[in-house]
Amino acid sequence: GAVVSQHPSWVICKSGTSVKIECRSLDFQATTMFWYRQFPKQSLMLMATSNEGSKATYEQGVEKDKFLINHASLTLSTLTVTSAHPEDSSFYICSARTSGPSTDTQYFGPGTRLTVL
Amino acid sequence: KQEVTQIPAALSVPEGENLVLNCSFTDSAIYNLQWFRQDPGKGLTSLLLIQSSQREQTSGRLNASLDKSSGRSTLYIAASQPGDSATYLCAVRLTDSWGKFQFGAGTQVVVTP
Numbered sequence: 001g002a003v004v005s006q007h008p009s010w011v012i013c014k015s016g017t018s019v020k021i022e023c024r025s026l027d028f029q030a031t032t033m034f035w036y037r038q039f040p041k042q043s044l045m046l047m048a049t050s051n052e053g054s055k056a057t058y059e060q061g062v063e064k065d066k067f068l069i070n071h072a073s074l075t076l077s078t079l080t081v082t083s084a085h086p087e088d089s090s091f092y093i094c095s096a097r098t099s100g101p102s103t104d105t106q107y108f109g110p111g112t113r114l115t116v117l
Numbered sequence: 118k119q120e121v122t123q124i125p126a127a128l129s130v131p132e133g134e135n136l137v138l139n140c141s142f143t144d145s146a147i148y149n150l151q152w153f154r155q156d157p158g159k160g161l162t163s164l165l166l167i168q169s170s171q172r173e174q175t176s177g178r179l180n181a182s183l184d185k186s187s188g189r190s191t192l193y194i195a196a197s198q199p200g201d202s203a204t205y206l207c208a209v210r211l212t213d214s215w216g217k218f219q220f221g222a223g224t225q226v227v228v229t230p
Binding site: 032034036042043044045046049057091093095097099104106108109110111113 | 221
């Protein structure tokens with residue numbers, strides 16, 4: 001089946017530094033990719049939607065200058081958390097959508113755990 | 118705005134009992150509904166996907182029903198096992214052109230031996 005990978009699977013960084021998380025669709029081209037955030041004991045909240053070659057669309061309340069999303073190709077989207085602070089510590093999950101004449105499916109990545117000290 | 122609610126928030130049952138997990142959503146205009154399993158500190162595992170035109174889906178001991186008109190879905194897990202212990206998430210895919218998902222908060226299940 002289709003696979004979506006995320007790298008790194010976990011990262012620890014110091015407050016004030018930037019962290020980049022990659023999301024790749026391994027065996028299909030993703031028309032759209034999504035980034036979600038999950039705080040402990042809470043559900044997934046959509047942060048932004050990105051399409052290849054265009055600017056991401058952010059959900060209300062998500063700072064676009066803090067969470068930079070780049071969707072450079074049909075198989076790669078990156079989320080950069082700029083000037084990270086402890087409150088940005090969370091589990092970040094991406095999903096990738098593939099669609100065509102007879103299919104429209106989304107696959108979720110395994111997630112990246114970010115801890116900001 | 119679509120809202121997804123899962124009840125109960127937590128559930129503990131002895132091994133062998135059947136599990137019934139409920140999910141409700143406020144807007145019946147959905148593309149599909151998906152049930153996921155999430156183990157602690159891990160990503161999502163897709164269990165069942167029900168298209169908006171379907172009433173139910175089955176896979177092994179799992180059965181999920183969908184009643185769009187009442188905005189409800191139920192996940193049944195027959196003959197529960199300790200390995201079924203996890204958090205179960207219900208997610209509704211919206212009908213917008215992007216394909217966004219709206220997730221419920223989840224039901225944390227513990228199956229005791």
